[in-house]
Every structure is written in C-alpha cells, then in structure tokens.
Amino acid sequence: MASYNLLLLPGDGIGPEVMAGVETVLAALRETGIASFETETDLVGGAAIDRHGKPLADETLARARSADAILLGAVGGPKWNGVAYEIRPEAGLLRLRKDLGLFANLRPAICYPALADASALKRELVEGLDIMIVRELTGGVYFGEPKEITVLDDGTKRAVDTQVYTTGEIERIAHVAFDLARKRSGRVASAEKHNVMKSGVLWKEVVTAVHAQHYSDVALEHVLADNCAMQLVRRPKQFDVLVTDNLFGDVLSDVAAMLTGSLGMLPSASLGAAEEGGLRRALYEPVHGSAPDIAGADKANPIAMIGSLAMCLRYSFGLGEAADLLDGAITDTLAAGTRTADIATGGAQAIGTKAMAEAIAAA
Amino acid sequence: MASYNLLLLPGDGIGPEVMAGVETVLAALRETGIASFETETDLVGGAAIDRHGKPLADETLARARSADAILLGAVGGPKWNGVAYEIRPEAGLLRLRKDLGLFANLRPAICYPALADASALKRELVEGLDIMIVRELTGGVYFGEPKEITVLDDGTKRAVDTQVYTTGEIERIAHVAFDLARKRSGRVASAEKHNVMKSGVLWKEVVTAVHAQHYSDVALEHVLADNCAMQLVRRPKQFDVLVTDNLFGDVLSDVAAMLTGSLGMLPSASLGAAEEGGLRRALYEPVHGSAPDIAGADKANPIAMIGSLAMCLRYSFGLGEAADLLDGAITDTLAAGTRTADIATGGAQAIGTKAMAEAIAAA
Ligand SMILES: CC(C)[C@H](C(=O)O)[C@@H](O)C(=O)O
Ligand SMILES: CC(C)[C@H](C(=O)O)[C@@H](O)C(=O)O
Numbered sequence: 001m002a003s004y005n006l007l008l009l010p011g012d013g014i015g016p017e018v019m020a021g022v023e024t025v026l027a028a029l030r031e032t033g034i035a036s037f038e039t040e041t042d043l044v045g046g047a048a049i050d051r052h053g054k055p056l057a058d059e060t061l062a063r064a065r066s067a068d069a070i071l072l073g074a075v076g077g078p079k080w081n082g083v084a085y086e087i088r089p090e091a092g093l094l095r096l097r098k099d100l101g102l103f104a105n106l107r108p109a110i111c112y113p114a115l116a117d118a119s120a121l122k123r124e125l126v127e128g129l130d131i132m133i134v135r136e137l138t139g140g141v142y143f144g145e146p147k148e149i150t151v152l153d154d155g156t157k158r159a160v161d162t163q164v165y166t167t168g169e170i171e172r173i174a175h176v177a178f179d180l181a182r183k184r185s186g187r188v189a190s191a192e193k194h195n196v197m198k199s200g201v202l203w204k205e206v207v208t209a210v211h212a213q214h215y216s217d218v219a220l221e222h223v224l225a226d227n228c229a230m231q232l233v234r235r236p237k238q239f240d241v242l243v244t245d246n247l248f249g250d251v252l253s254d255v256a257a258m259l260t261g262s263l264g265m266l267p268s269a270s271l272g273a274a275e276e277g278g279l280r281r282a283l284y285e286p287v288h289g290s291a292p293d294i295a296g297a298d299k300a301n302p303i304a305m306i307g308s309l310a311m312c313l314r315y316s317f318g319l320g321e322a323a324d325l326l327d328g329a330i331t332d333t334l335a336a337g338t339r340t341a342d343i344a345t346g347g348a349q350a351i352g353t354k355a356m357a358e359a360i361a362a363a
Numbered sequence: 364m365a366s367y368n369l370l371l372l373p374g375d376g377i378g379p380e381v382m383a384g385v386e387t388v389l390a391a392l393r394e395t396g397i398a399s400f401e402t403e404t405d406l407v408g409g410a411a412i413d414r415h416g417k418p419l420a421d422e423t424l425a426r427a428r429s430a431d432a433i434l435l436g437a438v439g440g441p442k443w444n445g446v447a448y449e450i451r452p453e454a455g456l457l458r459l460r461k462d463l464g465l466f467a468n469l470r471p472a473i474c475y476p477a478l479a480d481a482s483a484l485k486r487e488l489v490e491g492l493d494i495m496i497v498r499e500l501t502g503g504v505y506f507g508e509p510k511e512i513t514v515l516d517d518g519t520k521r522a523v524d525t526q527v528y529t530t531g532e533i534e535r536i537a538h539v540a541f542d543l544a545r546k547r548s549g550r551v552a553s554a555e556k557h558n559v560m561k562s563g564v565l566w567k568e569v570v571t572a573v574h575a576q577h578y579s580d581v582a583l584e585h586v587l588a589d590n591c592a593m594q595l596v597r598r599p600k601q602f603d604v605l606v607t608d609n610l611f612g613d614v615l616s617d618v619a620a621m622l623t624g625s626l627g628m629l630p631s632a633s634l635g636a637a638e639e640g641g642l643r644r645a646l647y648e649p650v651h652g653s654a655p656d657i658a659g660a661d662k663a664n665p666i667a668m669i670g671s672l673a674m675c676l677r678y679s680f681g682l683g684e685a686a687d688l689l690d691g692a693i694t695d696t697l698a699a700g701t702r703t704a705d706i707a708t709g710g711a712q713a714i715g716t717k718a719m720a721e722a723i724a725a726a
Contacts, residue, residue, distance in 0.1 A: 076558070090558045120596050121483050141504075141526065142559055149561050156530035159565035163504065163526070167519035193613075195439070195453045196505055198512050202522035226613045227652075230621040233483050233596060250556075250589045251614055258593040289590075 004317055005038040007067035009060070012046040012089060013290025014300035014353075015073025021302030021357030022071055022309050025326065028361035034322045040067070044096070045075030045089035045290075055092030064096060069316040070283040071308060072096075074290035098138050100281045102270035103169070104176045105135040105249065106311070107287055109236075109256035109266060114334045118345050119261030121236070131239045131256050132184065134177040135249025137270055139169045140199070142246045165199045165245065170206035172273070177243035178215040184240055187219045191228040191244040191252065203245065225252070232256055257287045264288055264301030264342045265330075267308035269315050282316045284308035298352035301340040303330055306360055329363035367680055368401040370430035372423070375409040375452060376653025377663035377716075378436025384665030384720030385434055385672050388689065391724035397685045403430070407459070408438030408452035408653075418455030427459060432679040433646040434671060435459075437653035461501050463644045465633035466532070467539045468500040468612065469674070470650055472599075472619035472629065477697045481708050482624030484599070494602045494619050495547065497540040498612025500633055502532045503562070505609045528562045528608065533569035535636070540606035541578040547603055550582045554591040554607040554615065566608065588615070595619055620650045627651055627664030627705045628693075630671035632678050645679045647671035661715035664703040666693055669723055692726035 006026075010019035019041075026037050042060045049055050055075070064070050076089040085091075096102070111119065111129035119126045144162030151157055174190075181188045190207045192200035204222055211220045223231065225248040231238060232255050244252055257266050266288070272281035286304030294300055307330060314323035337348060338359050344350040351359070369389075373382035382404075389400050405423045412418050418438070427433050439452040448454075459465070474482065474492035482489045507525030514520055537553075544551045553570045555563035567585055574583045586594065588611040594601060595618050607615055620629050629651070635644035649667030657663055670693060677686035700711060701722050707713040714722070 085561070085564060088558060094559070120485060120488055120598075122485060125483050141524075144523070147561050149565055152529075157565055158527065158529045159560075159562040160507070161504075161526040161560045161562050163524040164521065166515075166521045193610075195451060196457070196613075197522075197524045198448070198510050199522040199524050201448055202512055202520055226617040229592070229614045230617045230626075233618060233621045235483075247556075247610075248614075250559075251592045251611075254589040254593045255596060255618065258596045263593075 001033065001036055002317070003036040003038065004068040005040065006312075007063050007070045008039050008041045009044040009070060009072045010041065010047075011044050011073040011075045011290065012077050013074050013292045013295040015075070015290055017296070017298065017300050017353045018286065018302040018305035019071065019073045021306050021353060024357040024361045025306050025309060029322065035317065035319060044072065044092045046077055046080045048092055049080055049083060049087060049089060054087045055089050056095050061095070061099060064100060068279055069312050070096070071305070071312065072283055072285040073305065074286065074288065077290050077292040077295075079292070094142065096283060097270060098143060100283065101138060101272040102281060102283055103136060103138040103273070104173055104271045105137040106180070106269045106271070107133040107135060107253040107257070107266065109133060109253070109260050111260040112262055112265065112331070112334060115260070115262045115265070115343055117261070118343055119259060121233070121259055126236060126259055126261065129236050129260060131236065132180055132241045133249060133253040133256055134173060134180065134241060134243040135253055136169065136173045136245050139165055140246035163197070163199050163247070165202055167202070167206050170203055171210055173243060174207045174210040175214075176271075177241050178211065178218050181218045181241040182215070186217065187221070187240040189221045189223050189228070189239055189242050191223050191225045191242060191248055193225050195224065199245070207243070228252060229255055232259065253287065262343055264340065265303040265307065267304050267311050269308070269311045271315060279316055282312065284312045298354060299341050300353045301342050302353050302357045303360075306330065306357065329360045332363045333359045364396065364399055365680070366399040366401065367431045368403065369675075370426050370433045371402050371404045372407040372433060372435045373404065373410075374407050374436040374438045374653065375440050376437050376655045376658040378438070378653055380659070380661065380663050380716045381649065381665040381668035382434065382436045384669050384716060387720040387724045388669050388672060392685065398680065398682060407435065407455045409440055409443045411455055412443055412446060412450060412452060417450045418452050419458050424458070424462060427463060431642055432675050433459070434668070434675065435646055435648040436668065437649065437651065440653050440655040440658075442655070457505065459646060460633060461506060463646065464501060464635040465644060465646055466499060466501040466636070467536055467634045468498040469543070469632045469634070470496040470498060470616040470620070470629065472496060472616070472623050474623040475625055475628065475694070475697060478623070478625045478628070478706055480624070481706055482622060484596070484622055489599060489622055489624065492599050492623060494599065495543055495604045496612060496616040496619055497536065497543065497604060497606040498616055499532065499536045499608050502528055503609035526560070526562050526610070528565055530565070530569050533566055534573055536606060537570045537573040538577075539634075540604050541574065541581050544581045544604040545578075549580065550584070550603040552584045552586050552591070552602055552605050554586050554588045554605060554611055556588050558587065562608070570606070591615060592618055595622065616650065625706055627703065628666040628670065630667050630674050632671070632674045634678060642679055645675065647675045661717060662704050663716045664705050665716050665720045666723075669693065669720065692723045695726045696722045
C-alpha cells in the first residue's frame with residue numbers, strides 16, 4: 001500500500017476548523033485501505049507570526065519541500081493588520097507558492113445543482129456551470145521587481161509594482177490549460193489586456209503560438225480581461241477552461257467562485273512542474289479566506305477544504321478512484337440535505353463544521 | 364445665452380451611429396433655448412488610423428484642448444488587430460485621457476427599474492442599484508514606465524508593465540470620491556490589493572489620511588479588489604461610491620455595468636482638475652465598446668451616448684436642470700416601453716438607434 005506524507009498548514013481564522021475536517025476524512029480513508037497517509041502539522045500566516053515573528057519559518061518551508069503534498073487552510077485576519085508588509089500573513093503563502101514553484105493554480109468553479117438557488121444569478125444561468133480557471137501563480141505583478149515605496153524630496157511618496165512575464169512562464173501555464181481542455185470540453189479562453197499592457201501583448205502572442213504548434217484540436221478564444229469579467233456575469237456557461245495571469249486570475253476566479261453560490265465549497269490546487277521520477281510539488285487550499293468573523297464558532301463549511309484533499313488525491317497521488325469516492329461523498333451528503341449555515345437556504349437546518357466533516361467521512 | 368463648443372469624436376464601430384443620436388438631441392436642446400452648442404467633428408481610433416496612420420492626429424488633440432468638452436463614441440475593432448501597439452485604436456483614447464489630464468473617471472452603474480429583469484442577477488439584488496464608480500484614469504499600470512518587451516539572449520521575450528502611484532495622484536482621486544459621496548449617501552468603499560501590491564499599500568494609506576483630515580462625516584471602508592469583485596456579484600447594493608485604481612477600475616466598473624442589465628445605457632465622464640476661472644477639461648463616453656458585430660445596422664442603443672451628453676451638461680456646464688430634463692426624457696421613453704434590441708425583453712418590439720434618439724429628443 002502506497003504511503004504519502006502530507007504537511008497540514010491550518011493557518012488562521014477558520015483554517016484550523018476546516019483542517020480538522022481533513023483529519024476526520026483521512027481517518028476514514030485509512031480504513032478503506034486505499035493508501036496510508038502520514039501527516040505533520042505546522043504554522044503559517046498569522047499563527048506563525050505569533051510564534052516566530054514571521055509568517056513562514058524556514059523549518060516550515062523545509063518541511064513543505066520534503067512533503068508529498070501540502071494542505072493549507074487560510075491565512076490572515078484583522079489581528080495582523082498592523083504588521084509590516086514583509087512579514088504580513090499573506091507573505092507566508094506567497095513565499096510557499098514562489099519558493100516551491102507552484103506556478104499553476106487550478107480553481108474549478110462548479111455550481112452544485114442542490115445549491116444553484118444560492119447563487120446571486122438566475123438559476124438557468126448557473127445550473128450546470130463547470131469552469132476551470134487556470135491562473136498563473138508565480139509571476140506577474142505579485143513578484144516582479146522593483147516593488148517598493150520611496151519617499152520623494154517633498155516628503156510625498158511614490159509606489160511601484162512591476163508586472164513581468166517571460167515567454168517560458170506563459171508557455172508552461174498555456175500547456176497546463178490546453179492539456180486540461182483536452183480532458184474536458186476542448187475549449188480554452190485566454191484573458192489579458194493586450195490593448196493596454198505589454199505583458200498582455202506577449203501573453204496573447206505566446207498562447208497563440210503554443211496553440212498553433214501543439215493543440216490545434218482545442219478551440220482557443222482570446223478575451224480582454226475586463227470583458228471577461230462582464231461575460232462571466234452575463235453568460236458564465238460560455239466558458240470551460242479560462243487561463244489568465246496572476247492578478248486577473250485573482251479577481252476573475254473570485255467572480256467565478258461567487259457565481260456558483262457556494263464559495264465555501266470550492267477547492268483549489270497549486271501545482272509545480274512535473275519532476276522526473278517523482279511527484280510534482282503541490283499545495284491544495286480552499287478558495288475562501290480565513291473568515292475571522294466566524295472563526296472558532298463551528299460554523300465554517302469544511303467542504304472546500306475536504307474538496308482540496310480530493311484534488312490532492314487526484315493530482316498528486318493519481319488516486320482518481322479515491323478522489324471520485326470523496327467527491328461522491330460530498331455530493332451525496334449535500335443531496336441528503338445536509339448543510340452548514342452558509343449554504344442552508346429556505347429554512348433548512350444547518351449543522352456545524354465538525355458534523356459536516358463526519359457526515360462526509362461516514363458517506 | 365451661454366454658448367459652448369463641443370468636439371464630437373464618433374470613433375469606430377457603432378460610435379458614429381450613437382453619436383448621430385447626440386446630434387439629434389442637441390438640435391432639440393437648442394430649440395429649448397437653454398444654451399447654444401457649437402459642434403466640431405473629428406476622427407479618433409481606427410477611423411483616424413485609416414486616414415492619418417495614427418489613432419489621434421495632433422490637430423485633433425489641439426481641437427480637444429480648445430473644446431469646452433469632448434464627446435467620444437467608441438474606439439477599436441478587429442479591423443485594426445494587426446496594427447502596431449503604439450498606433451492601435453485604443454492608443455488614441457489613452458493619449459486623450461493622459462494629455463488632457465482626465466484623471467477622474469466617473470462611471471455610474473444604475474439599474475433602471477423597467478430593465479431590472481434584463482440583469483443576470485435576481486431582481487431583488489439589483490432593483491434600485493445605484494453605484495458610482497470613481498476610477499483613477501491617468502496613472503497606474505496604464506502609463507507607468509518601463510512598459511516594454513525585450514528579446515532575451517536565447518531569443519525568448521520578457522514583457523514588463525509598471526504600476527506607479529504617487530501620493531498626489533491618490534489624494535486628488537480620493538477627494539473626488541469623498542466629495543461625490545457627500546452629495547449621495549455618504550459612503551465610500553476603496554478597493555486595492557494592499558496585501559500584494561505596494562501601490563495598494565500607499566493607496567490605502569493616502570485614502571485613509573484624506574478621509575481623516577477632511578471627510579470624517581463620510582463613512583469609509585477598505586476592501587480588497589478581489590473580494591470587491593465578489594461582493595459586487597453577491598450583494599451589489601452594499602456599495603455607493605467605489606473608488607479604485609485604473610486597472611481594477613477597468614474590471615470592476617465593467618462588472619458593475621453588467622449587473623445593471625443595461626450596458627447599452629451607461630454613460631461615463633472623465634474629468635480633469637478644475638481650472639481657475641475656466642471649465643475643467645472633460646471627456647464623456649459610453650461604457651460600452653464599439654460593438655463591431657452590429658455596427659452600421661441601426662441596432663445600437665444610443666442611450667449611453669445620450670446619457671453621456673447629460674453628464675456633460677451637468678459636470679461641464681453646470682446645466683443641472685437641462686441634464687435632469689434629458690435624463691427624464693430617457694426614463695420616460697423607457698417607461699413608455701420604447702426599446703432598442705439589446706434591452707427588449709419578453710417579446711417587446713425593438714426600434715432602431717435613430718428612432719430611439721428621436722423618441723428621446725421628442726420627449
Ligand atoms: C491571500 C492573497 C495573497 C491571495 C492572492 O491574492 O493570491 C488570495 O486572494 C488568493 O486568491 O489566493
Ligand atoms: C479601450 C480601453 C483602452 C479602455 C480601458 O482599458 O480603459 C476601456 O476598456 C475602458 O474601460 O474605457
């Protein structure tokens with residue numbers, strides 16, 4: 001029986017609660033005998049600041065490097081609003097992404113039929129929605145230099161951020177998107193602002209070239225990022241795979257997630273390059289944030305976190321059947337009417353984080 | 364009777380058709396004796412490329428400088444996809460914004476009751492929606508240097524865009540937002556990514572300072588741009604004035620516009636600093652684009668363009684009553700069931716661009 005070691009980084013806010021759900025499910029998975037899982041738990045974000053004075057200790061990064069996969073809860077919260085930019089909670093997450101080379105962020109936006117009514121959009125526009133957003137995660141304005149604030153002679157300030165993309169960075173994320181499209185509906189939309197940004201010009205050029213050379217069987221459409229945001233609201237089902245840069249991906253994936261009406265249910269995977277003879281580095285986390293307002297109240301929905309474990313089984317360990325089993329357990333639990341407060345509509349009785357995780361583990 | 368001179372820049376696609384609607388309305392306004400309007404018409408965007416080889420001729424810029432206000436239709440279209448970045452149609456519009464110092468872009472997102480059903484969102488979420496987006500328009504990643512693509516030694520490329528904001532740039536747009544909020548509901552939301560961008564850190568700091576020093580009577584809320592996009596979809600009516608940078612403003616204003624269900628109805632104003640003893644420079648344009656697919660078919664909705672004229676009367680000429688008259692004519696025309704194709708729902712009979720402009724002029 002294969003054995004995998006997982007690094008669990010619960011983080012802040014509701015992170016620890018939803019991560020407890022992962023442990024409940026892992027216990028159930030161990031019993032099925034599909035694989036054996038070792039876990040280690042460590043700090044990230046605000047929790048790490050409180051302990052170490054910085055959001056990611058070097059030892060934690062070392063553990064992350066040697067783990068077969070990482071599961072992360074959420075980082076940040078008002079408690080750390082006052083800390084310096086360099087050691088803010090988010091910096092821990094950004095360092096993990098960058099140092100581990102997790103350039104491909106996959107964010108499925110799926111509308112569960114049982115929850116379509118929770119969407120702000122009319123049911124017919126979102127029912128059956130199934131978009132895969134492929135966001136570049138280690139480049140762009142997140143990491144380009146210079147990134148600084150300088151004080152001018154008159155005492156006022158000047159802030160600079162730099163968006164950088166190279167041919168190679170765009171090529172590798174384009175491959176991820178096209179490969180995924182082949183296993184799905186065979187359609188890719190690529191979003192940028194080539195009418196305003198030079199990085200958009202290069203993005204469009206490189207995606208076009210990768211398409212022409214390797215994926216003429218896939219349909220490719222270019223869309224301006226502002227128009228893309230509009231189209232996501234207007235007629236979201238026109239999209240299948242949507243590939244875009246780090247910053248547009250941040251905003252567009254949040255719009256897509258919100259459309260589904262079930263933000264608390266959406267997982268994500270951040271993948272590195274496939275390494276020879278080994279696993280690719282990978283981190284799995286919910287799309288939702290740390291929700292400090294409900295932290296500790298046993299109210300959070302653990303499904304996004306548990307769904308992230310399902311993505312981990314699928315993408316890191318090739319355990320497609322186990323992932324299907326787990327996704328099926330989530331669907332069955334929902335179909336049975338089991339709901340946490342965020343998705344309990346029409347007077348349905350809501351259960352807590354723990355009870356939801358147990359229900360899924362039982363299923 | 365005051366006399367104003369307007370520069371009309373119809374541009375590309377449906378631009379000329381919707382601008383013809385402005386001329387129809389101007390003729391009606393002249394008859395009311397409210398003011399007298401002189402107009403000059405010139406080329407911008409693709410139309411200017413076809414004539415002059417560039418999207419904004421120097422003579423046109425000179426005319427723009429001496430006009431009391433500018434009305435612009437739309438620029439761009441697939442016909443000019445092949446032209447170099449420096450002379451693409453959009454560059455004409457960007458040069459107008461930058462060279463005239465039109466730093467404050469006001470984009471109202473209003474949901475007309477008669478059209479609430481055209482929204483992708485559920486009626487109760489958008490009925491009565493009235494957001495004013497205040498987008499910074501002459502800074503940020505649109506204009507920062509370096510902005511270039513370089514070829515590396517191995518033949519691959521590297522693209523760079525630079526987002527720059529100074530204290531002064533943020534202060535002046537913050538003042539515009541807070542002043543507007545005072546005349547509205549007294550609430551401002553400011554959107555940035557201070558958790559990832561240094562320009563976001565400075566943005567938040569300066570907006571906070573302007574608020575504390577001058578506008579303690581206005582309620583200020585800071586929101587991360589990605590979360591803001593989500594919240595716009597989830598519960599748009601929580602926002603009143605929303606101030607943000609050039610790039611986020613581009614995306615967020617398009618999302619807000621789409622929510623209203625009536626993109627073809629939304630005007631915008633781009634304003635310069637108030638000048639001593641004179642008018643402030645200003646350009647008015649619809650939020651929609653050039654819609655090349657329906658250009659020349661007498662199908663476009665001229666209301667956004669005519670509404671932009673109403674904004675011009677209000678903001679440039681202080682003709683609040685005439686603007687109210689014109690806005691009222693639009694509302695009445697809609698209430699009477701008159702519809703262009705884009706907003707004709709439920710089997711309503713649609714009329715053409717010309718007929719719509721005439722109906723409004725008559726009202
Ligand atoms: C927490 C923050 C740094 C992060 C981002 O901007 O990437 C988050 O918004 C996300 O989308 O994962
Ligand atoms: C045409 C384009 C340059 C422009 C922009 O990006 O600002 C447009 O999208 C807008 O919002 O006015």
